[in-house]
Amino acid sequence: MKVVKFGGSSLSSGEQLEKVLKIVLSDSARKIVVVSAPGKRYSDDIKVTDLLISLAQCHLTGENADELFQTVVERYKGIAEELQLSDQIIETIKEDLENLLKADKSRPDRFIDAIKASGEDNNAKLIAAYFQHQGVDAQYVNPKDAGLFVSDEPGHAQVLPESYEQLYKLRERDGILIFPGFFGYTKGGDVLTFSRSGSDITGSILANGIKADLYENFTDVDAVYSVNPNIVENPREIKELTYREMRELSYAGFSVFHDEALIPAFRAGIPVNIKNTNNPSAPGTRVVNERENSNGPVIGIASDKGFCSIYISKYLMNREIGFGRKLLEILEDYGLSYEHIPSGIDDVTLILRQGQIDSETEKQILSQIKHDLNADEVRVEHNLSLIMVVGEGMRHNVGTTARAAKALADTGVNIEMINQGSSEVSMMFGIKEVDETRAVQALYHEFFVPVTV
């Protein structure tokens, strides 16, 4: 049995849905089909999820949102008309959205999540109607009925482990199951979403739940490339990579697969195959437990913007018991998470996602660190990018860091910080955001472009 997930780009039009149907029917093992909301039809189009977020926000602030409402309904209507479905399904979707918009707004984050989730929920209903219209034995499945329960964290919920046992029962249901991605239900009955792009997570949870043989994730590229194809033209395709490598790369910017979507599949030992809806015969990329290490030290290079660093130095920091705990407690008091903590004898740097802190909070944190910890120096740096160079082969190769550092130096990029992950499958470079593209291109050249003599 296989779980197949289709991303928003695979579901943006009737023409795309025809491809989806063909793919599903071409393999009888494809039992559960996880779907996103309709994505972009062309590069500057707007995803239905983004339209829904704006719609929810207008309803919260009392702005007129009639046009936005119509735009959302038109997106589904366009698809239904292309596929010659009856108006009934559009009436169902319209009514559902109207009711959701009338719901209680006293807890805005929950209101927004319910509207956001309707993008996938209504798309799953539409796709089930389309499959049925084509004479296929298919049914929409509601995540609550299936037992997909999540933690009480609006916008970044996590699956509750008890869900897996319930989800196993989906194996017994007849026909093809069309399951909306991106959200689950709290024990209190609220609809909460995973973080953005979280339909990948739903697919992985279901693959674990039904103990699938394979989790297929269909998107709009032939493979996971060794570098973001928007940064380097025609980069090398990756045929196989390990869960650890994929986790590091997707965390660090490979948006093709959600980093939180690896764990459920990994725990159940289910391979993941990332494939192209527009070219399903291409083998795609397989994510597995172990792979032949035949590609040299590095398998991929990822990068992401929007970080800041807080540098703290204090003479004899290494001797001071409890310094680290007190420092991290300050972050905790402000509800902040950190990404990395490179350290020296007398100094430590905290790397955080910049979007979490406004300038007032930043001032307070800096002064509290200086005052409470009696630090000699505290300074902050903004607009940093992190570049992650990843590969299982790095453990067996001497000199990879030197090669990377030289490539960056040769292209005139200053390294603000280096952190070698203790897992030894990755090394991280902190650089200025303005240097990101140049730095990634230089590293790609160093590790992937053969030298001709």
Ligand SMILES: Nc1ncnc2c1ncn2[C@@H]1O[C@H](COP(=O)(O)OP(=O)(O)O)[C@@H](O)[C@H]1O
């Ligand atoms: N290393 C990479 N390999 C392949 N695609 C990547 C990589 N890094 C970023 N991407 C981007 O991820 C996109 C696919 O992800 P996404 O837009 O979320 O698809 P979907 O709509 O299927 O969920 C690709 O079109 C590509 O632009």
Ligand SMILES: N[C@@H](CC(=O)OP(=O)(O)O)C(=O)O
């Ligand atoms: N529609 C949601 C969830 C998702 O996974 O979408 P996509 O498959 O288009 O990345 C979002 O945009 O965040």
